[in-house]
Each structure stands twice: as C-alpha cells, then as structure tokens.
Amino acid sequence: MSTGTDGGVNVFESNLAGIEVRGRAHSLSAWFVLALRLMMGYAFLYSGWTKILGGSFDAQGYLLNATVANGSPLVGLFTWMGQTGWFVEIVNVAVPWGELLIGLGLLVGAFTRLAAFFGALMMLLFYFGNWSVAHGVINGDFAYMLVFLAVAAFGAGRILGLDAVIENYEVDGEPLLEKYPALEYVLG
Template sequence: MTAATTSPDTRNTFQSTIAGYTVGGRAHSLSAWFVLSLRLMMGWAFAYSGFTKIAAGGFDSGGYLTHSAATNGNPFASVFAWMGSTPWFVEFANVAVPWGELFIGLGLLVGALVRLAAFFGALMMLMFYFGNWSIEHGVINGDFAYMLVFLAVAAFGAGRILGLDQYIENYDLGGQTLVERYPRLEYVLG
C-alpha cells in the first residue's frame, strides 16, 4: 500500500523575496472584489479630478509649485521652487497634471494598461505627498496612502479583474498570446 501524496493548495497565494527576505500570504476569495473596488475608486477619483480641471480651463500649477512647498517645512522646497519658477516646467505640469489624471483614471476604470496607469498615479501621489508636506500627525497622510493603493492595484494585476487587460494580454498573435510574444508588456498590463 502506498501513501497518497497531495500537493498543497496554492490558489490565492502570493510570495515575494526582496534582498533575501521572503514574505507571503494567502488571500481570501473576496480579495478580487476588494482589489477591483480599489481600482475603480482610484480610477473615478483621478478621472473626475482631471476632467474637472480640464473642463474649468486654465489650470495653473505655478502658484502651487512655488508657494505650497516653501511654506510647510518641505525637505524638497527648493526643488518645488525651481519647478514653479521654470516656465517650461510649469507649462509641462499645466498639461501633465489634468490630462495625466484623466488618462490614469480612464485606464483604471476600464482596466487597460493598469500597471502603467498605476505607476504614473503613484508617481503623481508621491509628488503631491511632498508638495503637500505635512507631518504634524506623522509621515503617513492621504497622499501617501493613495500612493500605496496605486502600488497595490498594480501588484495585484487589477486590470485582469473585469478589465480590458485580461483580453489584451490574451490577444492571439498566430498561436501566441500578446504577452507570450512580448513578455515585457506584463510591466504595463495587468
């Protein structure tokens, strides 16, 4: 008589090793709904914010860049002052902020290019974190938390949950999926 061997159930598990440290866990089956809701929440917030800035017309980042960071003890106050006093950068920010918010939001809402959208969303939130620098209640604030939400959306491949990324990744190119043919697309899709 031989003993039956069973492999451990690896559904809903995740593990990662960085610098020799390994962490892992097992997600609840409802986790997909929570990840989807985070994606949709951030998508709506960013699309709405970008749309209202564009619809209002005349978005101007110069005053914010020049004055906000200088008044709050920001460790990067001189960088923000340079950005606010450099005409080409102000013009770039005047376009990049509202349109970036809109496109990041739309990408998250439809679940397309989610990792790329989440990366740029996290980058914007990092800039807002330092621009809105406030540590009287600790170094963690809403901007920092939203940055982590964007990173979680990217890490969990939220575009594959009722999103277009699941279809884009599996698009058939002569017997190979798009991601099989171009593996680096996994960095922007998902």
C-alpha cells in the same frame, strides 16, 4: 511575485533581498482589489476632467508657494519647477490630462500597471508638495500612493478589466503577453 493555489486558496509569495513573504488571499480579495482600482480610477478621472473643463488650471502658484508654506524637504525643487516657464507649461498639461488618462486606464482596466505607476508617481510628488508631518510621515497622499502600488502589484486590470483581453490577444498564434513578456510591466 508568484501566485498559485494551495488547497483551493489563492497563494501569493515573493522573495526580495533574501526575505521571503507568503500569504493566502481570501476569495473576496479580488473584489476589494477591483474596488480599489475603480475608486482610484474614478477619483483621478473626475479630478482631471474638472481641471480640463475648468480651463484655468495653473500649477505655478502651487509649485511656488505650497512647499514654502509647509516646510517640504523638496522646497528647492518645487520652487525651481514653479520658476521655470517651460516646466510650468508642461505641468499645466500633464497634471489634468495625466489624471484623466490614469483614471480612464484604471476604470476600464487597460494598461493598469502603467497607469498605477504614474498615479503613484503623482502621489509621491503631491506627498512632498503637500508636506505635513504634524501627525507623522504617513498622510493621505502617501496612502493613495500605496493604493496605486497595490493595484499594480495585484494585477487589478485582469479583474473585470481590458488587460485580461489585451494580454491574451493572439499575435502570430501566440498570446501577446507570451510573445512580448516585457508588456507585463504595463499591463495587468
């Protein structure tokens, strides 16, 4: 994806599998991208924080029962996860702390693409765990997954976020992102 300006208007374009898309963003778009980043950051930070403070988060019941009750196509995977003790222990730490760290990263705009990737991954798992296609295959979990992906795609951490500072931090007289271009996949 490349961005630029066309007569003072923000332009973004991408070519994927031979299909090119091009769009012009309104000047208020940055504020909406920032709002999406902050909204998801707050929601995840709050969710993780309350699980950690509650001290009794246990994913096993969810893993064993949710998908069986709702007919998820991944019922076998979720059942295996719920029946595997070491995996449940990892999930019991990864979910609350993951939500907290994803939320914190999004709120301050640091390592935004990394945080958004893991947020989208969690929402994909919640999508299959909370399976409901009564009103179609698009539900809130799927929509939140797309919000995370949009936050990552638009480099939302550069909008009033620490990623803009981190990317320009100089190492040996060269901005960090120029010296280590692979960091673009976790920053932004």
